[in-house]
Amino acid sequence: EVQLVESGxxxxxxxxxxxxxxxxxxxxxxxxxxxxVRQAPGKGLEWISYISRGSSNIYYADSVQGRFTISRDNAKxxxxxxxNGLRAEDTAVYYCAQMTGVVIWGQGTLVTVSS
Amino acid sequence: NFMLTQPHSVxxxxxxxxxxxxxxxxxxxxxxxxxWYQQRPGSAPTTVIYEDNQRPSGVxxxxxxxxxxxxxxxxxxxxxxxxxxxxxxxxxxxxxxxxVVFGGGTKLTVL
Numbered sequence: 001e002v003q004l005v006e007s008g009x010x011x012x013x014x015x016x017x018x019x020x021x022x023x024x025x026x027x028x029x030x031x032x033x034x035x036x037v038r039q040a041p042g043k044g045l046e047w048i049s050y051i052s053r054g055s056s057n058i059y060y061a062d063s064v065q066g067r068f069t070i071s072r073d074n075a076k077x078x079x080x081x082x083x084n085g086l087r088a089e090d091t092a093v094y095y096c097a098q099m100t101g102v103v104i105w106g107q108g109t110l111v112t113v114s115s
Numbered sequence: 116n117f118m119l120t121q122p123h124s125v126x127x128x129x130x131x132x133x134x135x136x137x138x139x140x141x142x143x144x145x146x147x148x149x150x151w152y153q154q155r156p157g158s159a160p161t162t163v164i165y166e167d168n169q170r171p172s173g174v175x176x177x178x179x180x181x182x183x184x185x186x187x188x189x190x191x192x193x194x195x196x197x198x199x200x201x202x203x204x205x206x207x208x209x210x211x212x213x214x215v216v217f218g219g220g221t222k223l224t225v226l
Contacts, residue, residue, distance in 0.1 A: 035215060045152075045160065045205050047215035059214055095159060099207075099215060102171045103150055103162040 002026035002104055004096050009109030016086050016113070022079040022096030022106055030074035033057075035099050036081050038092040039108075046092075049081065064090075086113045117141055117210035119218035126224040129196050135221045137206030138188040145182050147209040149189040154203045154220075163204075164191060193223075201225045 008020040022034070036049045049070040050059040058070055069082040079096050093108040118140040127133040137149065151164035162171050164180035167189065177194045189208075193200055206218040 037215070037217075044220040045154075045207075045217045047217060050215065059212070061214075099150075102165050102169075103152070103207075105152075105159045105161065107159050 004098065004104055004106035006094060006096055006106045006109040009094065009111045011112045011114065012086055013115050014087060014113055017082070017084045018086065018111060020081040020083065020094055020096075020109060020111070022081075024077045024079065024098070027098070027104075029072075029077040032098050032100050034072060034079045035097045036070060036079075037095045037097050038090075038111075039095070040089070040092040043092075051079070083111070086111075088113050117216055119206050119208060119216055121204075121206060121218040121221045123219070124222040124224065126226055127196055129198060129225055131196050132192060132194040133196060133223065135191045135193075135204055135206075135223070136188050137190070137208075137218050138186065139208070142187075142211065143184065144187045144189055144208065145184045149180065149182065150207045151178075151180055151189075151191045152205045152207065153200075154205065156202075160205065196225050198225050 003025045005023045012018050033052045037045055037047050039045050048061045048064050051070045051072055067085040071080045091113045093110050095108045096106045098104040120138045148166045152160040153163045154160040163174050163178045167182050168180040179192045181190050203220045203222050205220045208216055210216050
């Protein structure tokens with residue numbers, strides 16, 4: 001079964017850091033680019049970052065540029081999102097997604113930024 | 116910046132047909148693929164249409180996607196509406212830099 005499972009979401013204070021992980025299974029992870037997408041409470045979907053298959057191309061949304069870092073480990077079938085300088089407006093459910101062909105979504109992990 | 120515009124909400128009765136539009140702000144929406152996602156409350160999005168008009172296995176053929184270049188828009192059409200189709204629907208495509216762009220989402224009410 002094709003599956004993406006996110007983890008690492010938590011309650012963190014403003015200015016803090018968090019690292020999200022996404023474990024892939026059921027497909028050849030190294031053959032696909034990957035994305036992180038988030039959804040603030042009651043809001044729509046917001047794309048935040050992209051990484052190519054071999055990590056040579058990386059893009060960020062303006063809202064997270066300079067604070068978040070996307071990475072991947074193809075040997076471990078895993079995608080990561082390092083989040084620094086967290087703000088209240090970063091509070092959201094974070095999804096990893098494989099967006100080539102039939103788009104595959106994880107179940108999401110909740111990040112809450114609050115004091 | 117390239118944007119996709121969707122109606123905030125649509126409503127229709129069970130058994131009827133509804134169409135949700137997704138209009139590109141510039142360029143040609145036909146230049147990049149368009150995907151459609153369904154999201155029920157409290158759940159992750161799922162794909163109902165990819166590459167403009169392709170259905171993943173398991174998605175009923177009541178769901179269809181199309182592109183209209185003349186209006187620079189994509190459409191998701193759901194026929195034979197069922198109460199289980201009530202959800203938020205998002206379109207998605209790419210900007211000129213190949214960055215993912217989502218529409219604002221449309222709340223479908225089946226009443």
